[in-house]
Amino acid sequence: MQWATKTGRIFNKDRWTDFIRPGLSFKDDLATMTGMSRYNAAATVAKKVLYADEFDTLPYNVSSTTVNSVANGVINVTSINTDPMIIMEKIGSFDPNVARFIEFRYRILNGISTAWEIYFTNDLHTSAHVAHQMRGASLIADGQWHTALLDAWTHSAWKTNGDIRGFRFDWATTAGVNMEIDSVKLTNYSDIVIPVSTSTGFYVGQEVTITDGVSNENVKITAVGVGSLTITPTALPYKINALVARTTSEVKAGELGFSSLSRLTVYEGRNLLVNTNYHHKPEEWNWCVATIINGNPKSVKVDRVNVNYGVVTDYLTFLEEGQIYTLSFEMKTADMYSLNYNYVMDKNEGNYSINSISIKTDNQWNFYQMVFRAKARTNAAVMIGANNNGTSFELRKLKLELGTAATPWTPAPEDLL
Structure with missing residues (x-):
C-alpha cells in the first residue's frame, strides 16, 4: 500500500459518488477509511x-x-x-x-x-x-x-x-x-463541539482531518462525548457537510471508501449565517453603500444608489431541498415601505427569490421574519434588499434557522472563534 493523491469513492445514502481526499488517499483501491463523520452547521463552541x-x-x-x-x-x-x-x-x-x-x-x-x-x-x-x-x-x-x-x-x-x-x-x-x-x-x-451520529473509534488526543474538497487541515480531539467530538479550533472556514475522518485505515476487498458515514443534524435555533455581527462589511448589491454602525450588536446601514439595492451575506450556507427555514432580523427605516428584493443566492447553482414583506417607516427598530421552503443549495448566501422604494434602511440581528418560528438572535458559532 502506498500513499498518493487519488480520487476515491464514498458511499452516500444509496449510491457511490466520487470523492477526493486532499493529501490522504491510497494508490491501492483495496482500502477503506474508518471512523468518518460529517461536520456541518450543528457544530458549536465549548465555553x-x-x-x-x-x-x-x-x-x-x-x-x-x-x-x-x-x-x-x-x-x-x-x-x-x-x-x-x-x-x-x-x-x-x-x-x-x-x-x-x-x-x-x-x-x-x-x-x-x-x-x-x-x-x-x-x-x-x-x-x-x-x-x-x-x-x-x-x-x-x-x-x-x-x-x-x-x-x-x-x-x-x-x-x-x-x-x-x-x-x-x-x-x-x-x-x-x-x-x-x-x-x-x-x-x-475555543474548542469546537461537533455533534456526530456515532463517536465510536475516536479518542482524546487523536488527530483527525477535516476537509470539504477545497480546504483541509488536521486538528486534535480534546473530548469525546456520546454523539459528539470536541476538537481544537480550526484555522479555516468549512462548508456545511465537510468530512471529519481519522487516519486509521483498514484493508477490504472493494474500492476506496468510508465505512462509517454519518450525517449530522442541523438543530433549530442555530444561526446558519456567518458575519451577522458584522466583523466585516457585507457585499453591497448594485453599487449601494453599506456602512457598519457600532453598537451591541453592530448593524449595517444601506443607502440606495440605483433602483434596487441591498446587502448579501457571506457565501457559506448549505440549504436542504424542501426544508422549511425562517429568516429573521431587526430593521429600521424612515422611507422604505417594502422589503421586496430578497433572494437566496448561489454563484454555481443559481438564485431564487423569497418572500416580500411590508416595513414600518417609523425609523424605529422593528422585528420581522420570513418563512420559506428552500431549494437545495451547497454554497448559498442571502440578499436582503428593496426595489424602487425608499432611500435607506438599517439592518441588525440577521438570523437564518431551521423551522417555522424565529428564536432570539445569536451569532453563528464561527463568529465567536
Missing part, C-alpha cells in the same frame, strides 16, 4: 470559564450600591444613584489572548431597563480608567433571568499592557434599580 464570582465566597466591594442579601451565590442589590459599582479589580491574572468574554446572569426585579459598563484592569491601569471602559447593551427589565455578554476583544487595549487583573462592574446607570445577580464570569469559547 471555558476562567473566573466566576459567586458573591458568597469570592472577594468584591461595592459603591453606590445597597446589598440587600447574598444567598446561594446570588447577590440582591439596589442602585443608590446613577453610578452603582461592584468592584473586582484584583481577582487574579488572566491571559488576554485567552480570556475574551465578560458575561453576567441577572434579573431586574424593580426599575427600568438600564445599560451597564465594565472598566477592566491590567498591568498599566490597576484600577478603573476611562481608557479601559466597555459599555453593554440595555438590560431587560421583565423580572426574568437573562445573560448579558461583552466581547472584550473588540476593545483595542484589551490585549495590550500585560495580563487582565480584574474589572470594575458598573451594573446599572439608573438610580432605584433592584437587581439579582447570579454570577459575573470571564470566559472564552
Whole structure:
C-alpha cells in the first residue's frame, strides 16, 4: 500500500459518488477509511470559564450600591444613584489572548431597563480608567433571568499592557434599580463541539482531518462525548457537510471508501449565517453603500444608489431541498415601505427569490421574519434588499434557522472563534 493523491469513492445514502481526499488517499483501491463523520452547521463552541464570582465566597466591594442579601451565590442589590459599582479589580491574572468574554446572569426585579459598563484592569491601569471602559447593551427589565455578554476583544487595549487583573462592574446607570445577580464570569469559547451520529473509534488526543474538497487541515480531539467530538479550533472556514475522518485505515476487498458515514443534524435555533455581527462589511448589491454602525450588536446601514439595492451575506450556507427555514432580523427605516428584493443566492447553482414583506417607516427598530421552503443549495448566501422604494434602511440581528418560528438572535458559532 502506498500513499498518493487519488480520487476515491464514498458511499452516500444509496449510491457511490466520487470523492477526493486532499493529501490522504491510497494508490491501492483495496482500502477503506474508518471512523468518518460529517461536520456541518450543528457544530458549536465549548465555553471555558476562567473566573466566576459567586458573591458568597469570592472577594468584591461595592459603591453606590445597597446589598440587600447574598444567598446561594446570588447577590440582591439596589442602585443608590446613577453610578452603582461592584468592584473586582484584583481577582487574579488572566491571559488576554485567552480570556475574551465578560458575561453576567441577572434579573431586574424593580426599575427600568438600564445599560451597564465594565472598566477592566491590567498591568498599566490597576484600577478603573476611562481608557479601559466597555459599555453593554440595555438590560431587560421583565423580572426574568437573562445573560448579558461583552466581547472584550473588540476593545483595542484589551490585549495590550500585560495580563487582565480584574474589572470594575458598573451594573446599572439608573438610580432605584433592584437587581439579582447570579454570577459575573470571564470566559472564552475555543474548542469546537461537533455533534456526530456515532463517536465510536475516536479518542482524546487523536488527530483527525477535516476537509470539504477545497480546504483541509488536521486538528486534535480534546473530548469525546456520546454523539459528539470536541476538537481544537480550526484555522479555516468549512462548508456545511465537510468530512471529519481519522487516519486509521483498514484493508477490504472493494474500492476506496468510508465505512462509517454519518450525517449530522442541523438543530433549530442555530444561526446558519456567518458575519451577522458584522466583523466585516457585507457585499453591497448594485453599487449601494453599506456602512457598519457600532453598537451591541453592530448593524449595517444601506443607502440606495440605483433602483434596487441591498446587502448579501457571506457565501457559506448549505440549504436542504424542501426544508422549511425562517429568516429573521431587526430593521429600521424612515422611507422604505417594502422589503421586496430578497433572494437566496448561489454563484454555481443559481438564485431564487423569497418572500416580500411590508416595513414600518417609523425609523424605529422593528422585528420581522420570513418563512420559506428552500431549494437545495451547497454554497448559498442571502440578499436582503428593496426595489424602487425608499432611500435607506438599517439592518441588525440577521438570523437564518431551521423551522417555522424565529428564536432570539445569536451569532453563528464561527463568529465567536
